[in-house]
Amino acid sequence: MAQNEFAIIQQYFADVGKPGDNTVLAIGDDAAVVEVPPGFQQVVSMDTLIEGAHFTLDTNPEDIAHKALAVNLSDLAAMAAAPNWFLMSLSLPEVDEQWLQRFSTGLKHTAERYSVQLIGGDTCRSKLSISIQIAGLVPSGQYVSRAGASPGDLVLVSGLLGNAGLGLASRQGRVELPEGLRLRCLQALDRPQPRLELVAFLRSFASAAIDISDGLQGDLAHILKASQCGATLDRSSLPVDPWIVQQDLYHYALAAGDDYEICCTVPPQYRAEIDAWNQQHEDCRLTIIGEITSSGFYLKVGDDQIDLASKGGYRHFD
Amino acid sequence: MAQNEFAIIQQYFADVGKPGDNTVLAIGDDAAVVEVPPGFQQVVSMDTLIEGAHFTLDTNPEDIAHKALAVNLSDLAAMAAAPNWFLMSLSLPEVDEQWLQRFSTGLKHTAERYSVQLIGGDTCRSKLSISIQIAGLVPSGQYVSRAGASPGDLVLVSGLLGNAGLGLASRQGRVELPEGLRLRCLQALDRPQPRLELVAFLRSFASAAIDISDGLQGDLAHILKASQCGATLDRSSLPVDPWIVQQDLYHYALAAGDDYEICCTVPPQYRAEIDAWNQQHEDCRLTIIGEITSSGFYLKVGDDQIDLASKGGYRHFD
Incomplete structure (x- = not known):
């Protein structure tokens, strides 16, 4: 050329x-x-x-x-x-x-x-x-890496999880979605919005952060490895479309990729700042989905705990 | 993956x-x-x-x-x-x-x-x-761009031109080279040496510079365009292997690419510094091949002048 x-x-x-x-x-x-x-x-x-x-x-x-x-x-x-x-x-x-x-x-x-x-x-x-x-x-010195999470820190994610994965599955004919949801999911897949509005919040309050490109389970695992700690998440807290709850398709939120939401950890003393953020940012809400622990990586599902650290702990997407 | x-x-x-x-x-x-x-x-x-x-x-x-x-x-x-x-x-x-x-x-x-x-x-x-x-x-401010050459500046190139192009032609069976030269040309093609030893010289003395990736003719033309001036080169000054002279295959030096030598322009008051450089850098000699002029782009061949500015002015390589 x-x-x-x-x-x-x-x-x-x-x-x-x-x-x-x-x-x-x-x-x-x-x-x-x-x-x-x-x-x-x-x-x-x-x-x-x-x-x-x-x-x-x-x-x-x-x-x-x-x-x-x-x-x-x-x-x-x-x-x-x-x-x-x-x-x-x-x-x-x-x-x-x-x-x-x-x-x-x-x-x-x-x-x-x-x-x-x-x-x-x-x-x-x-x-x-x-x-x-x-x-x-x-x-200088204010960047947020994957290393820095400590036991007791809250685990947060921005926006909704799983829609991009559903969009891909819909386009490939692997799932049938209601029309309105299908359009939102294709939008999430084709037009991901980088969460740059979170930059100031992360600098001030986050101990660690990653963007979710490969799925929450895998990407949070990178934070846990770099920070040498564990985490317990609550499935009922995951920010997902109601249809994912109805159909029990949580694996799209946990193990599909392409969401490009931010997963970060924040010390618990900043709960009020998280609430304040959410009151002012309807379009980029942060949801507390669990807590950093000293070791292990678990998902609470009702009274059960799924081990996310074991390979394929949650049903793998692909 | x-x-x-x-x-x-x-x-x-x-x-x-x-x-x-x-x-x-x-x-x-x-x-x-x-x-x-x-x-x-x-x-x-x-x-x-x-x-x-x-x-x-x-x-x-x-x-x-x-x-x-x-x-x-x-x-x-x-x-x-x-x-x-x-x-x-x-x-x-x-x-x-x-x-x-x-x-x-x-x-x-x-x-x-x-x-x-x-x-x-x-x-x-x-x-x-x-x-x-x-x-x-x-x-700060010591980078050397393509813009900056002025009429009267000397045009220099490092090393030898054309060997990489000969190496490619030899590998593709388009030319038969003597064995020693063939090996040197393949080396020039596969293992180009970035001329980082010239960095300090360029900062001190060069008015413009470019690396020769597409061939001397095309790349020097970028300097002329950015500097809004012309140049006249002397074919007999081009640093080439004696075999190129014997076979009259100068187009490999002018219009083949991949040499990754540096072409630069240097104000004429630095002739002594060019000589000093060459005495100390046997492996990265700088050859004066012509002069920047106010307009036009020519190659002197004996008493003739070839217009290098016209499209395909020198026989194109490909």
Whole structure:
């Protein structure tokens, strides 16, 4: 794609996101040049979406662009970092101008909404895949990692769990959903919303955090491993659509992925701050789903306890 | 690859390159955390190598790893930045432990040699491709971009031009090379050496720089466009293997790519510094190949002048 690479970048990607104060040199040289202001650390992450594995060719180009950027923004949210800039490597099987126009529109929309600028990258000709490397800023020492949870901390999740997994199952014909729910679930799958509104809350109150990309069970296990502790969750507390309760399909909430909600742990003395958050953030409520313990990983179901630490403790999704 | 992803990262990629002073948190969380010391700017770039387009499946895994990192290091060299850290997104068609072991060994070797640490990334299952995002540091304001060349500046290139292109042509059976030259050309193709030794020279003396990935003609044209000036080169000055002169195969030096040498422009008052450099750097000599002019892009061949600005001005390689 050497011949067209520069033209493609100029036409579709030279103007994605507003220039930030920290960008010295953006697209158009061997590399971009950025500043990190005194007193800040930079948080960097990289995630790739590949046709076949993460989306199908008939997915809206706008949605592909949104999701490729959103899953990276979600990693920043989980570290309590504010988005700054990103680089993108785009592989395309052919130069389809209509597809590029729609992909570029979707990318611009999401980049502007979350105040992040595309400052470089490359394009090549291959199977469709989008690799994005993102960088954010956090006041020095205020990032939130997976290590830091202590026994007694509350376990919280944002939003609803399981809808993205249901959306995928519905699209693949593995489940039949009521029409309204089906649309909400496809929306959750195709247009995940990175929870950047939580950044300030996490910096102030969270002891550990992760974004839920592989399912609550697996992702919380990463926090437990990094923090060297355990947890007990209460199934009846899980924030799920009522239909999941009715149909007893909790495994979508526990072991399906793609929710991109934030799971975090918060010391119990901040209960009032959690309540205050929820009163002010109807669209990004935090639900207490359990507690950090010294060891073990359990789910309370009525009077029973399921061992989530044993492999396949909860019914695995795939 | 969700099941094996964490194991693969832990086994093969947790320990690539030595931790730098500026790395706060490396592999193992949602994102890595880095510092940029006061008085420095960060230079960031991203390049992808894809099987089929950039290498074949029978290429040594060590060489693939080296080249994937080297082409990114070369972008830093062209900006006069010192390497700091990198992220990698690795797509694999299957989990081949022997291949991974060799790839990892090659990556570690090159990362240590150039003092750069792998601090994060992801793996997924797809056609083999390696996307690397690299970051380096430069004292604030001392980066060298493509814009900055002025009429009268000397045009320089490092090393030899055309050998990588000859190596590819030889491997594809398009040219027959003498055995010694064939080995050197394959080495140039598979093991390009990023010219990081030039970083200090470029900061002190260069007005513009670029690394030669697409061929001298095309890449110097980027400098001319960004600097709004022209150039006249002298074909007899091009640093090439004597065989290229004998066979009149200069197009490999002008229009083949993959050399990863540095092309830079230097004001003429620094001729003595160029000579001093060459006396001390036998392995990375700088050759003066022409001069920046106010407009036009020409190659002197004896008493003739070839117009390099017209499309296909020199015989195109592919």
